Amino acid sequence: MSKSERELIVRKIENGTVIDHIPAGYALHVLKILGISGKEGMRIAIVMNVESKKLGKKDIVKVENIELSEETVNRIALIAPTATINIIRNYKVVMKRKVRIPEVIEGLITCINPRCITNQPREPVTPRFRVISKNPLKIVCEYCETIMEHSEIIRQLIGE
Numbered sequence: 001m002s003k004s005e006r007e008l009i010v011r012k013i014e015n016g017t018v019i020d021h022i023p024a025g026y027a028l029h030v031l032k033i034l035g036i037s038g039k040e041g042m043r044i045a046i047v048m049n050v051e052s053k054k055l056g057k058k059d060i061v062k063v064e065n066i067e068l069s070e071e072t073v074n075r076i077a078l079i080a081p082t083a084t085i086n087i088i089r090n091y092k093v094v095m096k097r098k099v100r101i102p103e104v105i106e107g108l109i110t111c112i113n114p115r116c117i118t119n120q121p122r123e124p125v126t127p128r129f130r131v132i133s134k135n136p137l138k139i140v141c142e143y144c145e146t147i148m149e150h151s152e153i154i155r156q157l158i159g160e
Contacts, residue, residue, distance in 0.1 A: 013088050014064065016062065016064040017067055019084070021084050022060065024059055029158050032158040044062065045060075078157060116144040
């Protein structure tokens with residue numbers, strides 16, 4: 001069997017976004033971040049657990065006619081820190097960038113400590129976290145010092 005016969009061919013998109021180098025098994029989480037259920041009518045391609053020189057295995061998400069906001073890119077970085085974002089126009093990559101986990105995460109997630117000041121209804125304090133480890137991702141609340149693991153961050157971001 002030739003190499004081209006063994007490869008899965010996914011059609012190019014005319015305009016939209018390709019999110020590549022997603023850690024294997026995380027593509028569906030990325031779709032949740034994007035708020036995509038499949039019922040929106042746009043063309044979506046999801047490739048999961050394909051070979052990758054960098055990651056061993058990876059996922060890829062292609063979505064037509066969407067360009068991501070900075071906040072959405074930051075949310076994706078927390079779930080898939082190895083991801084790259086490619087903006088496609090007229091079948092060509094016009095912009096390519098790696099997501100980046102910021103040193104400080106503000107307002108994207110809430111502290112898991114119910115007694116933290118950021119969770120008190122009378123206190124208008126925006127949750128703020130410092131990254132203490134990028135691989136595996138661990139963050140610490142700047143107000144109560146509660147540490148959150150990657151799985152807790154994902155759970156919040158995808159609403160589970």
